[in-house]
Amino acid sequence: MSTADELLAAVARLTEHDLPVRGGRVTAYVYDTGRPEVHEAAARAYAAMLEVNTLDPTAFPSVVAMEKEVVGQVAAVLGGGHGIFTSGGTESIMLAVKAARDAAGRARPNLVAPVTAHPAFHKAAHYLGLEVRAVPVDLETFRVTAAAVRERIDADTVLVVCSAPSYPQGVVDPVAEVAAVAAAARVPCHVDACVGGWLLPWLREAGAEVPAFDLSVPGVTSISCDLHKFGYAPKGASVVLFADPAMRRRAYFASAAWPGYTVINATVQSSRSAGPLGGAWATLRAVGRDGYVRLARDTLEAARMLREGLAEIPGLRVLGDPAGSLIAFTSAEIDVFVLADEARARGWFIQPQLSYAGIPANLHITVTGATLATVEAMLAVIKESAGAARERGPVRVPDGLIAMVAGLDLDTLGDREFGELAAAAGVDLTSAGQPGMALVNAILDALPAAKREEILIRFLSVMYT
Known part of the structure; x- marks a missing residue:
């Protein structure tokens, strides 16, 4: 039987490769007030x-x-x-x-x-x-x-x-x-x-x-x-x-x-x-009405700084006129999926979004009340990552891979075979740590929505097998 301390130590080991839930470096999935006492x-x-x-x-x-x-x-x-x-x-x-x-x-x-x-x-x-x-x-x-x-x-x-x-x-x-x-x-x-x-x-x-x-x-x-x-x-x-x-x-x-x-x-x-x-x-109860208004003011200011900062980075363009908390940006000059990988390698998660219905592939940032403290650092990382992505160039998809994936009859493949196929294409679905996703996203982006869904289901199945 394990003690509580032993179990918590095991949890710490299991989560050592997770994205951080506090501090503003993860721009999706988690929401941080920046006030530890509230949490x-x-x-x-x-x-x-x-x-x-x-x-x-x-x-x-x-x-x-x-x-x-x-x-x-x-x-x-x-x-x-x-x-x-x-x-x-x-x-x-x-x-x-x-x-x-x-x-x-x-x-x-x-x-x-x-x-x-x-x-x-x-x-x-x-x-x-x-x-x-x-x-x-x-x-x-x-x-x-x-x-x-x-x-x-x-x-x-x-x-x-x-x-x-x-x-x-x-x-x-x-x-x-x-x-x-x-x-x-x-x-x-x-x-x-x-x-x-x-x-x-x-x-x-x-x-x-x-x-x-x-x-x-x-x-x-x-x-x-x-x-x-x-x-x-x-x-x-x-x-x-x-x-x-x-x-x-x-x-x-x-x-x-x-x-x-x-x-x-x-x-x-x-x-x-x-x-x-x-x-x-x-x-x-802990935040209260006044607290939510203060967080909203901080969110507004951080979003303004982020939009203005993104506009100053060569090649990047904000999509639409966001209401304040969600910002998406794209580029006609830089592979945004490579940019996301470069930012991830620098300790920041910026969420990729695939192209659909005429909307180009882009990167998404959720601005929270805690973002104000990190927005300048975030912009510096995005600028540096954009430069690195420009130098690397678009992700290289092996010749014929898109056509091969598009024609796959996934019902005939078991999870092990699918995992081996993905590994042969350079996509490792089983390693620990934060993965590079540019190749995966490039492949998915080139496929129709129905085939994307089939592939995503198989990715998930392999990860949990």
Whole structure:
């Protein structure tokens, strides 16, 4: 039997190659206030609620009290409504799609969403039996237009989607116009504010111009907001709000068709730890309204400095007019995938994004309240990495490899064979440490979306085999 100290030492060894979750060097996946006392309070509350099971709120009334407080705070900021605390944005979106599908009762339901909408909508549609009708966006602003949305709605449309902001380029769709089109067609409209829901209101208070995007907008029927993003709570913490309580009930699931205990679930999961709820509850209290406004001001300033600094680096170009927290940049002169590898080698993670629907391959940075302290260092690394990438030139993909991969029948390959094939092409999926990903991304970028998905599934399978 291992002692607690021995186990923690083992954890330290296992995580020695992980990206750091504090300090601002990882520009995706993690959100840092720069205030250790906030994260400590959240961790202690998380641990205190760790073994509480949200499956039966009558057994653990603390769950009801905490969830009502957390959801109530989100509703007070985002235009009211009736909410559910979930494990993350994907689950919030899943519930919004389920509610819309069940309310409509169509035989062949579809949802209409911009190409920039989060893949969680595709995942929800895949699980729940809907068709996704993708809408192109303007390739200068990266926003969807209401007219383009209107063209895709038909009698089987059960939900219209827009983003505030969309993740890839950080721009806010014209929510009021899209919601008006949806309302005219008598179709619910969901706003994906998983990233922006707990930031845009504070940016507005910090002086930024932020258009109306929440449940106060006529025609918006539901909205998702992640607290483990700019709420800075531990993973996974999100809220989905419905304007109509009847719609929230459509998101629930109950089953009495068995002789066991009563089953009534507000979320996709049944048994789940109340740890994330406790962490979110503590974080909201520890930061407070004034704290979120201060973090928003720091985010605005860091984003301004980052945009201006990127514009001064030869060959780099910011995409669109980001709302403040998400910035994507590209280059016609430098291989951005090589740039990302160069930055990773220097201890900084900048997230690559593949080209799609006319949008070029680019690199993505999530700016948080802690970024202000590191933005000058980040710009220095990006400038140095851009210079190194320019000198290296584009990643070299072996002749014929793209055509060979495109023609692979992956159903005939086991995971070991696929791993050996990847290794022969120079892609090691099993080594420890932070990998170079330029070759992988270059291969994926040259493939159509469906083949990318097949390859990504096999990558994941090999990594866990």
